[in-house]
Amino acid sequence: MQAxxxxxxxxxxxxxxxxxxxxMEVARFFQKKMAPYGTTKIDGMFNSYVQRRENNGHRPVVQMDAHADSVGFITxxxxxxxxxxxxxxxxxxPTNIPAMRVRVRxxxxxxxxxxxxxxxxxxxxDAEKNAVPKIxxxxxxxxxxxxxxxxxxxxIDTGCPIxxxxxxxxxxxxxxxxxxDFDNRVGAAALVDVLDNLQGQDLNVDLSVALSTQEEVGTRGAQVTVRNIDPDLAIVFEGCPCDDTFSPSWLAQTGLKRGPMLRDMDTSFIANPLFEQYADDIATKNGIPHTRSVRTGGGVNGAPILYYRGAPTIVIGIPVRYEHTAFNWACLDDFQNAVQLAVKIIQSLDASVINSFNGGN
Ligand SMILES: [Zn+2]
Known part of the structure; x- marks a missing residue:
């Protein structure tokens, strides 16, 4: 895809x-953008699915995931x-909400x-000026x-989203x-870009893509998509929060222009360490800048996908500054490097590589 x-x-x-x-709006747009690359459908939870056109049904299944939803509010x-x-x-x-411009559906x-x-x-x-508001x-x-x-x-009445x-x-x-909302629309865009990069190529895996819903309220959509796809391996794209503006440089693990972040751990998830190192090595081999992270907060769709049937799963994070606020920064280079990393990983996969992540047997 051109820049x-x-x-x-x-x-x-x-x-x-x-x-x-x-x-709904995100699912429909995603379906339209993915139509050239495979067959698409949307379920009753607005999860969107794409079966890559070149899939043959006889190869290991790789699930690619990003989430469609953003944080918001409801009346x-x-x-x-x-x-x-x-x-x-x-x-x-609560400090990030007052005086924000919003759209009410x-x-x-x-x-x-x-x-x-x-x-x-x-x-x-004076007390009010210094007080933290209650939502x-x-x-x-x-x-x-x-x-x-x-x-x-x-x-506008009860139930209208904002x-x-x-x-x-x-x-x-x-x-x-x-x-x-770069968390996680950059991930949604990356899914489209990956399929565009791989269009017409011979792979040794079948690719099944899901843009899952309700991640921000407890990774709910991915609990459904993983059951429908039943993957042998999974790659999750996530817009991941930068810590480069407030952490010392030795501790900052997600930063603009530092490339995609491979998440070793957060409070919901520990990546398969063999697959994680494999992805790190592929990035290094291909000259793709990248970071690793160990987080003491946060949660990702990697968790429900991993817990369904233990498929080796990694999270490729695209760095985003000021997530879960009105305005975010993200860098085109990080986006492109995340896409390239996923493409290189997928091109290298086959049944024996995937099996090597399963305890090395
Ligand atoms: Zn997210």
Whole structure:
């Protein structure tokens, strides 16, 4: 795929609306982009699947995964003044929410502009200025002056999902993307790019791709996709949080322009160490910059995929700064290197390589 196409793909995926549980738009776009490379379908949870056109059904099955959803919110109730009381979908820090611009999907499926309401500093006491807000006390204002107007005219009521409102920009001089939801739309775009790279090639494995839903609320979609695919090995793409702006350099394990990150461990998952080292060696052999990480927080779709039937699984992280906030940075080079690493790994796989990760028997 040409760089210009990759840039457009990342921008398009970033701009889509897909809070956890409401990934229809992302699933449909993914299906359209994947149509040239295989047969596609979407299940009742909006998980999207692609069977690579060249699969023959007689080779080991490799599952590739990324998640479609982003952190967001859902309307719990409309307050008497017309503002929305909301609850989070996925992990938010309360300090990152106030004054954010959002889009609320109304009952008619239209996106309505809103803002997380804040009291102007003019009215704040010193204590209020320094306090961390409680999410349950926050509201979203769509420009309505009453509960009736919000419900009847805006068609917003209980159950309407809410996402960050930001348009993705690409800065050619620094090769940086700036926008929302790079966790994990960069992973979704990478899946398309991998299949584009491999189109028409002879492989020794069958490739089954899933863009799974509801990752941010507990890796729920991947629990379903792994059962439908039943893989012998899995590679998970994830937009992974950078620590390069606040960790000392010797400890920073995910950074912009440092290449994809291979995650050894987080709180949900320990990668198969034989497959992990294999991927590290392939990256080194091909001159692909990369890092390894051991995390004391976080969770990934690698966990439900691994736990289903023990298929060797790794996570290839694309570094993203300021995940789970309104605005993120990510670098085109890291995206391209993550795609290339996955492509090189897949091209090298066959039944005996996969078997060598199963305890070396
Ligand atoms: Zn993620």
């Amino acid at each position: 210009a196409e990759e840039i457009q793909l990342v921008k398009d995926f970033s701009n889509l609306n897909g809070a956890s549980g409401f990934e 719990q109730a409309v307050r008497p003044n017309g503002l929305l009381k909301f609850v989070p979908l996925g992990g938010w820090a 109304n009952r008619a499926g239209q996106y309505i502009t809103g803002v997380v309401a804040t009291k102007p500093p003019h009215f704040m006491s 349950e006390d926050l509201s979203i204002d769509v420009g309505s002056t009453s509960r009736e107007e919000t419900i009847n005219d805006f068609q 996402v960050v409102d930001a348009d993705c920009e690409y800065f050619a001089n620094t090769r940086m993307f700036f926008g929302k």
